[in-house]
Amino acid sequence: MSQTPQMTTDGVQQNGSPATVDDQIDPNVSIQYWNDVPANAGGMLAMLGQYPWYSRIDLRGSKSFLAKVRRMVPSCTTEGKLAQGVDCGAGVGRVTEGFLSQVCQKVDGVEPVEKFTRVMKESALSASGVIGDVYTIGLEDWYPDKKYDLIWIQFCVGHLKDSQLIDAVIRCRSALTETGIVVVKENMSTDPNGEDMFDELDSSVTRTDDKFKSIFRGAGMNVVASELQLGFPKNFHLLPVRFYALRPKV
Numbered sequence: 001m002s003q004t005p006q007m008t009t010d011g012v013q014q015n016g017s018p019a020t021v022d023d024q025i026d027p028n029v030s031i032q033y034w035n036d037v038p039a040n041a042g043g044m045l046a047m048l049g050q051y052p053w054y055s056r057i058d059l060r061g062s063k064s065f066l067a068k069v070r071r072m073v074p075s076c077t078t079e080g081k082l083a084q085g086v087d088c089g090a091g092v093g094r095v096t097e098g099f100l101s102q103v104c105q106k107v108d109g110v111e112p113v114e115k116f117t118r119v120m121k122e123s124a125l126s127a128s129g130v131i132g133d134v135y136t137i138g139l140e141d142w143y144p145d146k147k148y149d150l151i152w153i154q155f156c157v158g159h160l161k162d163s164q165l166i167d168a169v170i171r172c173r174s175a176l177t178e179t180g181i182v183v184v185k186e187n188m189s190t191d192p193n194g195e196d197m198f199d200e201l202d203s204s205v206t207r208t209d210d211k212f213k214s215i216f217r218g219a220g221m222n223v224v225a226s227e228l229q230l231g232f233p234k235n236f237h238l239l240p241v242r243f244y245a246l247r248p249k250v
Contacts, residue, residue: 089156158204
């Protein structure tokens with residue numbers, strides 16, 4: 001998920017004109033890639049299977065970041081669980097089970113791969129009522145019909161074109177409660193020229209910090225907090241991972 005893949009930073013359209021990096025995204029290739037991945041937590045971190053400590057560090061960092069952000073949002077409760085969250089790019093529910101279920105009373109799921117959502121629907125958390133509605137749909141096609149205290153979007157927006165991501169964040173903005181928060185957690189481009197990078201393996205884009213901030217501005221959101229995920233060993237070839245906590249512009 002965060003291991004440095006084989007990436008390119010440019011492309012050429014069939015008519016010979018320059019192509020933006022996200023023009024190369026093919027959703028059919030992306031879905032096929034994930035359909036070939038095992039429907040378990042190890043599969044969700046397929047490229048990091050040799051690093052069993054990765055998920056533990058990832059989840060611990062997320063919990064710490066959210067705790068900081070809750071203290072920054074006026075009137076947001078800092079004690080107890082939030083009422084309603086949603087896990088976007090949920091996979092089989094790794095983040096829901098290991099983190100979101102501990103900070104939210106109920107968690108919905110948004111995930112385009114049916115075999116992954118089936119795992120969420122059949123899980124113990126679903127049977128206990130912690131997992132609520134599970135939508136087998138991509139973030140680019142998800143139109144929320146309820147309000148959320150926390151919209152958590154992790155390791156999935158690389159499969160969306162810039163315009164699709166702006167539209168998705170706009171819809172998420174409208175789906176927030178009065179004190180609701182959107183958190184985007186994603187890999188960061190390490191291109192030496194400061195460009196987005198395209199990964200042919202799963203047909204995804206890894207964006208720069210500047211690109212993300214431009215997208216969030218375009219969607220009418222303020223970045224109220226942002227920081228890098230810490231704790232990964234420096235001798236492993238992993239892409240940097242950054243959190244963005246977003247609130248609607250006023």
